[in-house]
Amino acid sequence: MAKFSKRTTLRWIHIIFALPILAYIYGPQDQVQQYVSYFRYIYVPVVALSGLLMWKGHALKRLGSKKAAD
Numbered sequence: 001m002a003k004f005s006k007r008t009t010l011r012w013i014h015i016i017f018a019l020p021i022l023a024y025i026y027g028p029q030d031q032v033q034q035y036v037s038y039f040r041y042i043y044v045p046v047v048a049l050s051g052l053l054m055w056k057g058h059a060l061k062r063l064g065s066k067k068a069a070d
Helices: 006-026 028-067
Strands: none
Touching: 006 028
């Protein structure tokens, strides 16, 4: 069984949640308007948060460990 790291898991979450955003951008406007709230409140925040954690996750982890030590 393959061992997945946290970064690999975050990368796949980022990719999977970004695919519907591409469909929203390139899809016909009359068909995607019914899904606007899903993109606004689910897909975009998840993609932004997973991207932030992949980019600066090490700094957040270190910041959390310093606060726990104090």
